[in-house]
Amino acid sequence: MSKDTSINIGLCGFGTVGQGVWKHLEQNRAELAARLGAPLRIAAIAVRDPQRKRAVKLPPKLLREDPLEIATAPDIPIVCELMGGTDLAHRVTLAALRAGKIVVSANKALICEHGAEIFATARKHGGHFFFEASVAGGIPIIKALREGLVANRFPQIYGILNGTCNYILTQMEERDAPYAEILSEAKAMGYAEADESLDVGGWDAAHKAAVLAWLAHGLWVPPSRxxxxxxxxxxxxxxKNAATLGYSIKLLAIITRDFASNEVSVKVHPALLPDHDVIASVNGVYNAISVTGDVVGTTLYIGKGAGQDATASAVISDIADAVALLRSGKCVHLNSEVAPLPAEQASAGKSGEGSVAASAVTLAPLERIHGRYYLRLTVRDEPGVLAHIASIMAQHAVSIASVLQTPSEDPEMASLVLTTHDANERAMRDTLHELSRLKVVNGAPLLLRICEFNT
Incomplete structure (x- = not known):
């Protein structure tokens, strides 16, 4: 490819991220051409309604209604899938890869659901799939795992992967405000979607955790597992209870691997994090990821995890890698072998066929996922209740480390907060089930994990 030949790019989707990519490519056109050795040209943009008025003015000749037209166009070697969803995006991605193209995507749900198929298709047809923007927005965590830390094995990765949840929890803590009030404000400010369930339920972070688990361990773990x-x-x-105990509360994604047993666990949940942990002080819409490698030790990545500019930055970074690949024929991004976790094997905790590194990896059963726990219950304020609860916990080998009791809004009730010594997930599930059935317990108990990482 000659140095003066423009490289055509197709954008499939022109929402927040697509507009950000267009804006920054247009603003930095000359500088990017100088850095990459070739000018970039957006040759086509797929939109749902070409007649719709947009804040960004586009030449009408660029607009397409069918993204598959861009995916299969012979003169567009780089296709940016920025539509979201897992149906049309899936078809567009596979069509482009079957044509031997490079696909750049910010779609973590697509990767989580169809990752194994996507990479297999890329290998078969000579295409490539880049996805830096799918996890942690502008933080280059995928490049770090695939390139900068390639010499390492990863016993521990944890962090904040959802800026919406981090914003809500930060505001609740700083303003002593209830969840519903902060959620409503987050929606008004555009930090939370109208249907917030994907974010606040932990599923968005789980999709991202699935991508990181594959990058680190070569195993596709569906959120259902x-x-x-x-x-x-x-x-x-x-x-307030957490502060009394010396902790903050964050929604964390946690990926651990025991190399002795070769077992991996992937979790997403709100956690009590010690105040001295750097990630405990990462607030607002920011993301933060701690990666521990067996060679390098622990490295930390902090930055904006979402938003137009942060995500566009990651997309353009992948476009730059795609240009380097087209110009030189070389690329550090490998369409690696992957080991999916089939449903029939997932229940037994066994991995599927795949790479040598992944073939022996299994999911850790609940009995071997250990930690300490924070348990809050609303109970009748009467003698013998704590003793009864402690007896049930002891039956499941769960030992109480501390007790906090505070008044409840109901004068006949009390709020009881227990922390535990080391226990396992199975024991805690069984304990919760039994405690929730007690007549002296009002409502469902709340269980949070206490996470003290060796960093």
Whole structure:
């Protein structure tokens, strides 16, 4: 390819991210051409309604109604899938890869659901799939795992992967305000979607965690096989209790691997994080990821995890890599072998066929996922209740480390907060089930994990 030949790019989708990519490519056209050795040209943009009035003025000749037209156009070697969803985006991605193209995507749900098929298609037809923008927005975590830290094995990765939840939890803590009030404000400010369930229920972070688990361990873990819990039941009182104990509360994604047993666990849930942990002080819409490698030790990545500019930055970074690949024929991004976790094997915790690194990896059973726990219950304020609860916990080998009791709004009730010594997920599930059935317990108990990482 000659140095003066423009490289055509197709944008499939022109929402927030697509507009950001257009804006920054247009603003930095000359500088990017100088850096990359070739000018970039957006040759086509797929939109749902070409007649719709937009804040960004586009030449009408660029607009297409059918993104598959862009995916299969012979003169467009780089296709940016920025539509979202997992139906049309899936078809467009596969069509482009079957044509031997490079696909750049910010779609973590697509990767989580169809990752194995996407990479297999890329390998078969000589295409490439870049996805830096799918996790943590502008933080280059995917490049870090695939390139900068390639010499490492990763016993531990954890962090904040959802800016909406981090904003809500930060505001609840700082303003002593209830969840519903902050959620309403977050929607008004555009930090939360009209249907917030994907974010606050932990599923968005789970999709991202699935991508990181594959990058680190070569295993596709569907969210249905993870521990996934959201932030909806966290209250201002929990922040006060956590502060008394020396903790903050964050929604964390946690990926751990025990290399002795070769077991991986993937979890997403609100957690009590010690105040001295750097990630405990990462607030607002920011993301933060701690990666521990067996060679490098622990590295930390903090930045904006969402928004037009942060995500566009990651997309353009992948476009730059795609240009380097087209010009030189070389690329550090490998369409690696992947080991999906088939449903029939997932229930037994066994991985599917795949790479040598992934073939022996299994999902850790609940009995071998250990930690400490924070348990809040609303109970009748009468003698013997704590003893009864402690007896049930002891039956499941769950030992109480501390007890906090505060008044409840109901004068006949009390709020009881227990922390535990080391226990396992199975024991805690069984304990919760039994405690929730007690007549002296009012409502569903709240269980949070206490996460103290070795960093």
């Amino acid at each position: 993870m521990i996934v819990e959201g932030i909806e039941r966290v209250t201002p009182a929990d922040f």
